[in-house]
Amino acid sequence: MAMEIVKVVEEVHEGDVTCIAYNKYRKEIYTSADGDKNIKVWDLRSGQLLRTQTGHKGMVTSLFFTASAHLLFSGSIDNTVGIWTDKGVNLQMMAVGGGPVFSLAWDDRRRFLIVGGQAIINVFRADLAEARKTSQQQRSVASGLKDGSNLTEAPQILKRVYPPLKGPDLCHSDVVNCMVITDGGKLITGGFDNCLCTYEFDKLDKPREAFQRIRRCHNAAIVSMSYDTSTNTILTGSIDGSMKVWSTEGRLLDKFENINDQPVCVAYVAPTNTYWASGRFGRLNVVDPRAPANITPFVKESNGLDRYNITHLFAPHGTELLFGATRHRQLVFWQYNPMAAYRSFTSHNEWVEALAVVKVTVNGVPSEELFTASADGMVLRWLQDTEQNCNVYQCVEDIKLHDKNIHTMVYSEVLECLITGGEDNMIQLYYLNQVVPTFNDVPLPTFFKDHEGRVTGLALMEGNLLASASYDCSIRVWDLTTMKGVAMLADATDTPIQCLEYAPERRELATCALGNKVKVWDMSDVRESGIVLARVLDHADGEASDEDRGQGKFAPRANMQWLTKSDMAGLPRANMPKMVEECINSAQRDVPEVTQCRWVSWRKVWVTAADDDMIRMWDADGNKVSQFAYLGGSVQCLYVDKANQLLVAAMSDKSAYCYNFDDPAPVAVYTGHQDVIRGVGFLEESSCFVTCSWDRSIRLWARPQDIASYMAASHGVGGANSEPSLLDDDARSVEHFVSSYEKEHPLEVPKALLEQHQWAVLSAIGVIEDKGGRGGRRGTKFRSEQQDREDDAPHDPPGTLGAALEHLGDELLTEINDISKQHMRSARAGSGDSGGGGSGGTSPGGRASPAKSTLRGAAAGTKPSNLKR
Numbered sequence: 001m002a003m004e005i006v007k008v009v010e011e012v013h014e015g016d017v018t019c020i021a022y023n024k025y026r027k028e029i030y031t032s033a034d035g036d037k038n039i040k041v042w043d044l045r046s047g048q049l050l051r052t053q054t055g056h057k058g059m060v061t062s063l064f065f066t067a068s069a070h071l072l073f074s075g076s077i078d079n080t081v082g083i084w085t086d087k088g089v090n091l092q093m094m095a096v097g098g099g100p101v102f103s104l105a106w107d108d109r110r111r112f113l114i115v116g117g118q119a120i121i122n123v124f125r126a127d128l129a130e131a132r133k134t135s136q137q138q139r140s141v142a143s144g145l146k147d148g149s150n151l152t153e154a155p156q157i158l159k160r161v162y163p164p165l166k167g168p169d170l171c172h173s174d175v176v177n178c179m180v181i182t183d184g185g186k187l188i189t190g191g192f193d194n195c196l197c198t199y200e201f202d203k204l205d206k207p208r209e210a211f212q213r214i215r216r217c218h219n220a221a222i223v224s225m226s227y228d229t230s231t232n233t234i235l236t237g238s239i240d241g242s243m244k245v246w247s248t249e250g251r252l253l254d255k256f257e258n259i260n261d262q263p264v265c266v267a268y269v270a271p272t273n274t275y276w277a278s279g280r281f282g283r284l285n286v287v288d289p290r291a292p293a294n295i296t297p298f299v300k301e302s303n304g305l306d307r308y309n310i311t312h313l314f315a316p317h318g319t320e321l322l323f324g325a326t327r328h329r330q331l332v333f334w335q336y337n338p339m340a341a342y343r344s345f346t347s348h349n350e351w352v353e354a355l356a357v358v359k360v361t362v363n364g365v366p367s368e369e370l371f372t373a374s375a376d377g378m379v380l381r382w383l384q385d386t387e388q389n390c391n392v393y394q395c396v397e398d399i400k401l402h403d404k405n406i407h408t409m410v411y412s413e414v415l416e417c418l419i420t421g422g423e424d425n426m427i428q429l430y431y432l433n434q435v436v437p438t439f440n441d442v443p444l445p446t447f448f449k450d451h452e453g454r455v456t457g458l459a460l461m462e463g464n465l466l467a468s469a470s471y472d473c474s475i476r477v478w479d480l481t482t483m484k485g486v487a488m489l490a491d492a493t494d495t496p497i498q499c500l501e502y503a504p505e506r507r508e509l510a511t512c513a514l515g516n517k518v519k520v521w522d523m524s525d526v527r528e529s530g531i532v533l534a535r536v537l538d539h540a541d542g543e544a545s546d547e548d549r550g551q552g553k554f555a556p557r558a559n560m561q562w563l564t565k566s567d568m569a570g571l572p573r574a575n576m577p578k579m580v581e582e583c584i585n586s587a588q589r590d591v592p593e594v595t596q597c598r599w600v601s602w603r604k605v606w607v608t609a610a611d612d613d614m615i616r617m618w619d620a621d622g623n624k625v626s627q628f629a630y631l632g633g634s635v636q637c638l639y640v641d642k643a644n645q646l647l648v649a650a651m652s653d654k655s656a657y658c659y660n661f662d663d664p665a666p667v668a669v670y671t672g673h674q675d676v677i678r679g680v681g682f683l684e685e686s687s688c689f690v691t692c693s694w695d696r697s698i699r700l701w702a703r704p705q706d707i708a709s710y711m712a713a714s715h716g717v718g719g720a721n722s723e724p725s726l727l728d729d730d731a732r733s734v735e736h737f738v739s740s741y742e743k744e745h746p747l748e749v750p751k752a753l754l755e756q757h758q759w760a761v762l763s764a765i766g767v768i769e770d771k772g773g774r775g776g777r778r779g780t781k782f783r784s785e786q787q788d789r790e791d792d793a794p795h796d797p798p799g800t801l802g803a804a805l806e807h808l809g810d811e812l813l814t815e816i817n818d819i820s821k822q823h824m825r826s827a828r829a830g831s832g833d834s835g836g837g838g839s840g841g842t843s844p845g846g847r848a849s850p851a852k853s854t855l856r857g858a859a860a861g862t863k864p865s866n867l868k869r
Contacts, residue, residue: 001272001702001710002302002340002672003322007333009047012040017325020314021063021072023086029323030072031331032060039063039074041088042331044321055082055090064104067318069128073113075101081115083131083157091134092155096122098164105179105187110201113158114187116176120166121189123204124158131157162204170207172197178225180234182248188234190222196236196250214250218242224265226315228275231289235275237264243277243285245292254292259285267313271320271336271710274299282309282327288390298343298392301697302672308332338707341672341699342688345382347395350375351694355679356418358411360432368685372692373409373420377402379430382698384685391686391700401428408500410458410466415480419466421455427468429480437481444483450476457500459509461523467509471496475511477526489531493519503599503606506620508534510606512594516540518608520622535622539610540591596638602645603661609635609649617661628664632657639680641689644703648689650677656691658704667704673697 013033021030027044039053039060058078065072065086074082077100083091096115103116115122134155165171172191179189187199196214203210217236224237233253234246243266245254256277265278274295275287284305288295300306310332312325320336354373359366370382370393381397404423411418415437418430427448436443453471461467464480473496477487495514502509507524509531518537522529592610600607605625606618611634616627632651639648646667647659656677658668675694683690689701 001336001338001342001707002299003269003272003334004302004337004340005304005307005332006335007047008308009042009331009333011329012042012325012331013329016327016329017312017331019061019063020312020323020325020331021065022314022316022319022321022323023065023072024067024316024319025070026086028086029331030063030065031325032063032074033329035059037076039072039082039084044333047331047333051088053084053088053090055093056080058100061100061102062104064106066106066108068108069111069126069131071126071131073104073106075104075115077101081113081158085135089135089138091131091138092157094158096124096158098122098166102175102177103179103189105181107181107185107187107201109185112161112201114179114181116179116189118175119172120164121171121176121199122160122164123162125161127157127159130155162207165199165207165211170211174221177221177223180225180227182227182232182234183229184232184248186248188225188248190217190225190236192221194218194221194238196222196234196246198248198250212250214246217244217246217252221263223263224313226266226268226275228268228289229270229317230273233289235266235268235277237266237277239263243275243287245275245289256285256287256294262311265311265313267315267322269315269322270317272342276313276315276322278310278313282311284310284324288388291388291390293388293390293392295343295390295392298345301344302341302699303334338702338710339668339670341670341701343391343393343700344672345393345395345698346696347380347398348372348374348376348378348696350378351675351678351696352692352698353406353678353694354409354420355681355690355692355698356409356411357681357683357690358418359413360416368683370681370683370690370698371409371411371418372679372698373401373406374696375405377404377406377422377424379406379409379418379420391688393698399430401430402426405454407454407456408458410460412460412464412480414464417480419458419460421458421468421470423454425449425451425453425455425470427451427455427458427466427478439482446483448476448478448483448485450485450488453496456496456498457511459500459502461502461509461526462504462507465526467500467502467523469497469500469511473497473513475500475509475521475531477523477531487526487530489521492521492531498595499597501597501599501606503601505601505604510537510597510599512597512608514593516591516593516610518594518597518606520606537597537606537608537618537622537624539594539608539616596635596649598638598640598647600640600647600661601642607638607640607647609638615647615649615659630657630659630664631666636676637678637680639682641682643682643684644705646704648680650680650691652676654693656680656689656701658689668701668707670701672699 012031013036015034015036017031017033019032028050029042029044031040031042037056037059041050041053043050056074056076056078058076060074060076062075063072070086072084072086074084079099079101080093080095081101082093085091098120099118101115101117105114111126113124113126115124134157172189172193172195174192176189176191179187181187185201187201189197194216196217198212200210218238218240220239222236222238226235228235232248234248236244236246241260241264242255242257243259243264244252247253259277259279261280267276269276275289277285279285285294286296286299286303286305287293296305308330309327310324311327314323322334324332326332352372352374356371358369358371360369371379373379377400379399379401380395381399382393383396385392385394401420402422402424406420406422408421409418416432418432419427421427429446436446438444451468451470451472455468455470457469459467465486466478466480468476468478473491473493475489475492476485479486493511493513497511497513499512509521509523510518512518516539520534520537522532522534592612592614594608594610596609598607604620608616613629614627615630617625619625630649632653632655634652635649636652637650641648647661648656650656654673654676656670657666659666673691673693673695677691677693679692681690686700687703689703690698691701692698
């Protein structure tokens with residue numbers, strides 16, 4: 001929930017913009033500037049100048065568009081009020097008397113136009129029938145249906161209702177610079193005499209009874225006012241650099257002083273229920289009226305407060321828009337984004353890797369605390385500032401637990417203990433009450449250090465047991481009561497474990513490593529039987545049989561047999577490491593790699609995410625029950641929200657996608673982090689999601705239910721009040737979208753590119769050449785343009801690692817060429833083709849093939865552009 005900058009228009013006027021109005025029906029913005037006699041009209045969506053409305057003889061000082069009458073009113077120092085249709089037609093230039101016009105206000109209920117001048121206020125009623133008549137006459141004249149010379153009588157659209165309010169007993173003693181009209185029927189004005197004046201419309205026939213003056217409201221002139229419709233209060237900004245909040249009776253409620261050394265312009269932004277004010281150096285200040293408190297540091301980034309030097313603000317009533325004018329004559333558009341972060345906190349010095357929302361009891365009162373862990377081994381403790389009551393969290397404690405990165409963190413409510421695992425192979429325990437428990441009157445240790453690799457997963461189990469997983473491929477179980485090991489399974493996986501999850505209802509533990517399998521372990525009798533493998537969730541979706549291997553969705557990506565040959569000098573012939581063998585076997589089939597695994601307690605299913613852009617759900621017996629495609633790249637973090645029964649997936653595109661389990665379409669997309677999101681949680685006290693990221697920030701996001709409620713309340717049925725979305729289109733949906741059909745029917749490798757046609761593959765990629773009259777093949781073109789440049793690189797000195805790799809590459813290419821020649825001879829003998837040229841591993845002139853050049857570049861330490869992960 002934030003106001004996001006969606007457009008900036010450059011050089012809108014030659015001078016500083018002093019007044020802005022908005023037509024929400026035609027989506028047009030009206031502006032005027034210091035010293036400018038004209039009104040410029042801009043298109044909201046494109047930011048283009050639509051027209052320039054001329055007619056005033058002096059500088060335009062105020063603008064007001066009334067949506068109910070579809071009229072634009074403009075005030076000028078030439079003592080006139082201009083009346084314009086929403087299409088830019090001037091209906092009347094009315095002289096109001098009393099000198100220059102400085103401010104305008106409109107009362108929808110009474111159709112009153114209030115005009116403020118030099119120590120005078122005029123009240124007019126707009127005759128809309130006369131305005132329509134005048135507009136029709138002007139259209140008839142413009143179309144040639146009537147002669148304009150017959151229009152002798154000047155239109156009387158504005159008709160005076162009351163005598164002018166002037167003098168020390170009825171008005172300001174100086175310029176009436178700003179005015180607002182409340183929902184209760186009060187006119188409140190601010191002037192250069194530092195005073196506020198209030199008028200009750202129902203008593204204007206007796207002006208002395210209707211009038212009230214509040215003196216010395218500011219130390220200098222009041223230059224800006226805004227009306228808070230939610231609390232029925234008035235905001236004022238002054239040349240003295242302060243903003244104040246007033247009741248409609250004239251009682252001072254709050255003040256914010258020294259926020260600017262220039263005149264302060266204020267605006268009430270209804271979508272976020274905040275007060276905005278121009279601050280020092282043109283930086284904006286944001287105040288939450290609930291506290292009230294200045295929350296600028298917590299909303300600065302998401303609202304773009306420090307990007308432009310704002311001098312003037314205008315928030316159109318009944319819209320989700322905000323307009324600002326800068327010192328550099330720019331016009332900035334903000335639009336409300338309900339899915340943006342509405343609070344942001346930055347206290348970490350390094351990227352944030354993990355977070356934990358814990359429930360504690362303080363003096364018998366339950367509350368929530370937030371812990372975040374970063375790459376420097378620090379854990380920060382956050383508490384909500386209950387005095388301010390504006391969803392602001394303060395860092396109250398910083399704890400040094402590790403020497404290196406912290407990867408995972410859990411909290412034991414029974415022991416009131418925070419447990420972390422880090423890059424230093426350690427598991428640390430931190431007791432919130434600072435009391436270390438004892439066993440046989442001996443203080444227990446507060447760490448475990450038996451892992452031989454980084455600790456990547458922690459899970460709490462029944463009986464004060466803790467399960468841990470590590471990059472050393474082992475699973476260990478610890479007793480937190482005695483701080484001793486209970487069970488250990490070495491080589492639980494063939495590759496480093498990167499995720500660990502416990503299902504308390506089934507007393508099962510799930511691990512996912514670098515591969516396509518999730519292993520589920522039976523932990524029901526871990527003290528006696530140890531860690532027992534219960535089942536495997538295989539994301540390969542089955543095995544390919546011998547007869548269908550080579551076609552379908554399990555077809556080999558390429559011929560990988562040459563990778564396993566070990567008859568070259570210097571390479572081992574057998575006993576290949578299992579990790580390498582599994583990688584080679586997986587490379588021959590298009591199988592996904594699992595990145596995250598979580599247990600959904602209320603559905604009794606496992607949910608997994610893999611790098612094939614699919615989220616899968618499995619029942620307790622290991623059967624896949626459903627799957628759906630997602631957007632945004634690889635899943636970095638998966639969070640199951642029990643309170644709202646939602647699934648939140650943080651993707652590599654720096655966004656978090658919120659899903660219902662019954663609908664594959666995301667119900668919310670949280671975008672705003674500048675780097676990958678590493679942790680997600682839910683704060684029940686604030687009813688919001690919290691995320692942490694490598695950009696060192698912690699951010700709060702509204703729930704999808706709250707977003708939907710706001711959209712329904714603000715837009716209503718049919719969306720009559722909705723604004724056109726100016727937010728950037730989500731290009732990720734085009735870039736990463738994969739249809740369900742494509743998921744079920746992936747691309748297959750053509751038979752012509754399989755093993756029996758290796759010579760065609762090698763020729764196509766440029767390893768061999770075909771000179772048999774079929775010129776223009778890709779292999780020949782690749783040689784002429786790319787390989788010649790690569791072969792100019794100097795060779796590695798003899799005896800170096802690069803030279804050894806180059807020698808092995810030469811032998812490998814020789815063998816590949818021999819195989820390709822045999823296939824070519826067999827193919828030609830079978831087809832009777834006697835034409836065509838030979839092929840070899842080197843081109844004429846003794847130049848190496850592209851594959852050899854690639855190996856040489858790899859040996860030299862460069863990254864070939866054609867290598868893929």
